[in-house]
Amino acid sequence: MTPARFVSSSAWLPLGWMAVFLLLPVAILLRVSFSEPRFEQPPYTELLVVGETGRWLWEGTLQAWRWLFEDPTYRDALLGSLAMASLTTLVCLLLSLPMAWAIARAPLSWRTPLLLAVILPFWTSFLIRVYAWISLLKPEGLINATLTGIGIIDAPLLILHTNAAVLIGMTYAYLPFMILPLYATFVRIEDDLLQAAADLGATPWQTFMRISLPLAWPGVLAGCLLVFIPAMGDFVVPDLLGGPDNYMLGTALWNEFFRNADWPTASALALTMLLVLLAPLALLQRLQRREEVPT
Amino acid sequence: MSPGTNIGARGPARLGFVTAVSFGYAFLYIPIVLLVLYSFNDSRLVTVWGGFSTRWYGALFENQVLLTAAWRSLQVAVTSASLATLVGLAAGLALVRLTGMRRALLMACFGSLLVMPDVLIGLSMLLLFVNLEQWVGWPAGRGLTTVSLAHLTFASAYVAVVVRARLMQVDHSIEEAARDLGARPGQAFWLVTVPLIRPALISGWLLAFTLSLDDLVVASFVSGPGSSTLPMVIYSSVRLGVTPEVNALATLLIAAVALGVISAALINRFLSRPDSRP
Numbered sequence: 310m311t312p313a314r315f316v317s318s319s320a321w322l323p324l325g326w327m328a329v330f331l332l333l334p335v336a337i338l339l340r341v342s343f344s345e346p347r348f349e350q351p352p353y354t355e356l357l358v359v360g361e362t363g364r365w366l367w368e369g370t371l372q373a374w375r376w377l378f379e380d381p382t383y384r385d386a387l388l389g390s391l392a393m394a395s396l397t398t399l400v401c402l403l404l405s406l407p408m409a410w411a412i413a414r415a416p417l418s419w420r421t422p423l424l425l426a427v428i429l430p431f432w433t434s435f436l437i438r439v440y441a442w443i444s445l446l447k448p449e450g451l452i453n454a455t456l457t458g459i460g461i462i463d464a465p466l467l468i469l470h471t472n473a474a475v476l477i478g479m480t481y482a483y484l485p486f487m488i489l490p491l492y493a494t495f496v497r498i499e500d501d502l503l504q505a506a507a508d509l510g511a512t513p514w515q516t517f518m519r520i521s522l523p524l525a526w527p528g529v530l531a532g533c534l535l536v537f538i539p540a541m542g543d544f545v546v547p548d549l550l551g552g553p554d555n556y557m558l559g560t561a562l563w564n565e566f567f568r569n570a571d572w573p574t575a576s577a578l579a580l581t582m583l584l585v586l587l588a589p590l591a592l593l594q595r596l597q598r599r600e601e602v603p604t
Numbered sequence: 605m606s607p608g609t610n611i612g613a614r615g616p617a618r619l620g621f622v623t624a625v626s627f628g629y630a631f632l633y634i635p636i637v638l639l640v641l642y643s644f645n646d647s648r649l650v651t652v653w654g655g656f657s658t659r660w661y662g663a664l665f666e667n668q669v670l671l672t673a674a675w676r677s678l679q680v681a682v683t684s685a686s687l688a689t690l691v692g693l694a695a696g697l698a699l700v701r702l703t704g705m706r707r708a709l710l711m712a713c714f715g716s717l718l719v720m721p722d723v724l725i726g727l728s729m730l731l732l733f734v735n736l737e738q739w740v741g742w743p744a745g746r747g748l749t750t751v752s753l754a755h756l757t758f759a760s761a762y763v764a765v766v767v768r769a770r771l772m773q774v775d776h777s778i779e780e781a782a783r784d785l786g787a788r789p790g791q792a793f794w795l796v797t798v799p800l801i802r803p804a805l806i807s808g809w810l811l812a813f814t815l816s817l818d819d820l821v822v823a824s825f826v827s828g829p830g831s832s833t834l835p836m837v838i839y840s841s842v843r844l845g846v847t848p849e850v851n852a853l854a855t856l857l858i859a860a861v862a863l864g865v866i867s868a869a870l871i872n873r874f875l876s877r878p879d880s881r882p
Contacts, residue, residue: 312779315789316701323695323760324706327713330757334728337735351734404631407624425869430632432861434818436835436842437854441635444642444846451638484632535719542721544821549842562723566825572731579727590716597715 335583342576343369353572373573377581386561387581393472393547393557394540397479401487401536402529404480409491410517413498424492431485439478439549446474446550470552478546483539487532494528495521527596534593542582558582636858643851660852670837670853677817677834680748684755685812691756692763692808697793699764700771717761726825729754733826746828754826755819759812766811770804771797803871810868814861 344353360366377383412423430438445451446469453465468474498521506516522529544559551557558578565575643661647654664670698710717725733743733750743749774797782792798805820835827833841850 312783312789312792315793316697319694320698320702320706320710323691323698323710323714323764326691326757326760327710330729330732330753331713331717334732337731338728341731351738404624404628407621408628411621411625425865426629427632429862429865430636432814432865433636433858434835434854434861436818436820436838437639437857438635440838440842440846440850440854441639443842445635445638447846481631481635484628538719539721542723544721544723559721559723562727563821566727575727576731579724582721582724586720590719593719594712594715598711 335580338576338579338583342373342573342580343371344573345370345372346571346573351572352570373571373577376574377577382556383561383578386556386558387585389556390541390558391585393475393479393555394537394543396476397483397540398487398533398537400476400480401484402533404484405487405491405532409488409495410521412488413492413495420496424489427485427488435482436545438482439545442474442478442481442550443469446477469550470555472551472555474550475547475555478550479540479543482543482546483536486535486539490528490531490535491525492528494525498524527599531593531596534589534596538586538589538593541586639851640855640858643848643855645848645851648848660848661856663849664852664856667849670834673832673834673837676748676831680752680755680823680833681813681816684752684759684816685809687752688756688759688763688812689805689809691760692812693767693798693805695760695764696767696771696804699768714761714764717758718765720758722819722821723825725754725758726822729757729822730825746826747831748827750826750828751823751831751833754822755812755816758822759815762811762815763805763808766804766808767801770801774800806871807868810864814864817857 340356341353343356346352347354354368354370356367356369357365358368408427412420412427415423443450447453448465448467448469450469452468453462456462457465468477502520503516506520507513511519542559542562543557544563547555547557547560548563551560558581562575562578562582565571565578642653644656644658645653646657646659695710695714699707699714702710729750730746733746733753736742737744743753778800779792779796782796783789787795818835819833820839823833824836824839827836838850838853841847
């Protein structure tokens with residue numbers, strides 16, 4: 310066996326795995342989305358049934374899809390998700406720019422600990438990190454206690470179960486995904502370049518806006534996509550920190566499945582989510598392929 | 605030289621910069637620090653300090669539901685992480701050495717898995733298992749097997765990323781030397797390259813293990829009756845309200861993860877030292 314044959318034959322494991330566990334499930338999602346829910350196992354109707362004449366009859370329906378387009382709840386969920394994911398991305402970006410820049414420009418021996426300090430919370434449970442915010446944001450929680458204590462506000466603010474709480478929770482959960490790609494591009498910018506800009510009379514702010522940021526745009530874009538894509542379908546944060554108004558795609562899908570046991574509508578929602586994310590996913594792929602060329 | 609020196613900012617600009625960075629780190633750590641602090645609170649009210657106590661930790665070890673779920677999660681995490689390392693290794697190898705359509709397909713699949721929302725993965729996995737059971741009778745019902753299979757699938761994408769990054773640094777000519785000395789391609793890979801990328805395999809395994817231990821959403825979709833994992837049990841108690849017991853459990857998990865990450869970093873540094881020599 311040649312080395313090329315070895316690589317080629319060992320590639321069948323991941324290829325086969327993806328065919329069965331990723332591509333096939335998406336095909337099944339599509340199939341179930343054309344069924345109707347029923348009280349049997351499996352809880353959705355067959356698409357093809359043998360009729361009395363012995364011929365195959367098409368029993369599929371567009372009902373789930375029609376619901377999705379006609380019921381404003383789903384439209385609101387989609388718009389809510391888009392708005393919240395975009396806002397989260399923006400806040401993450403604004404918060405990450407100074408942090409990633411500081412880490413990238415820190416002395417070499419500082420970089421690893423500073424970076425590790427960003428990654429460490431990411432390793433601890435997502436659920437627990439969201440949970441931590443509940444007791445901070447409650448009306449009798451620490452933020453309100455501090456603010457009333459120093460006399461900034463008279464009565465506790467209602468933060469928990471509002472859009473603000475969801476935004477804070479999502480920003481917190483996805484921040485490392487923005488900092489890491491930003492850092493990776495910032496760290497490659499040569500000091501000499503910045504020095505040259507400074508010698509020519511640019512202020513640090515001008516240097517950052519006109520030299521560093523344009524050079525780092527692939528990192529900015531990658532970070533934005535890495536935050537936006539998972540935020541679009543997040544369930545845990547809107548469920549635990551949001552209120553009844555914070556209906557998002559992830560919560561809608563969860564409720565269709567677990568509360569209403571409506572698998573076809575849940576499948577149609579899942580496919581909608583996938584369709585919306587297809588363009589950002591493709592863009593992310595392109596970015597990652599570009600990254601490989603120089604190395 | 606201190607952080608930020610190179611931008612040459614002075615005065616108010618520098619102050620603003622330092623404030624932003626400190627705010628960022630405070631934002632990352634204050635919730636976790638408070639969570640840990642209040643796990644030692646004697647009061648049942650999580651927001652009122654009632655003196656130091658470890659009684660919630662005691663209560664934790666008497667909670668049978670929690671202990672059983674923790675044991676289940678541990679089994680799933682070890683199984684899925686080990687198999688994910690194998691699939692991720694094969695995928696990493698293919699991503700580095702393969703060309704053409706198959707590589708593009710693998711890139712697209714594994715790349716998408718990394719960022720795909722949990723609810724999407726969870727529902728599609730469940731539908732797959734329901735249909736597989738109809739078609740081939742396996743996996744029979746839903747339980748720890750289906751949870752492990754689902755975790756293995758998304759965790760392998762993370763392992764592939766780690767393995768691929770390391771594999772790109774390994775000098776291919778070492779394997780060719782082994783071939784010249786008579787090793788078959790498989791032998792050269794397992795005996796020469798795999799030991800060289802061992803740090804990546806260890807950190808990949810740890811990453812897969814943590815991801816599995818952490819997963820709530822996918823497990824909720826694909827687990828069956830009586831196979832609730834630890835995050836599922838935590839979630840149902842969190843929905844009922846904040847309790848100091850959850851804080852105690854969270855503290856233990858955070859301590860375990862911190863210990864794991866730090867030792868992984870140390871192992872990584874120790875293992876990769878020989879080939880960092882010029």
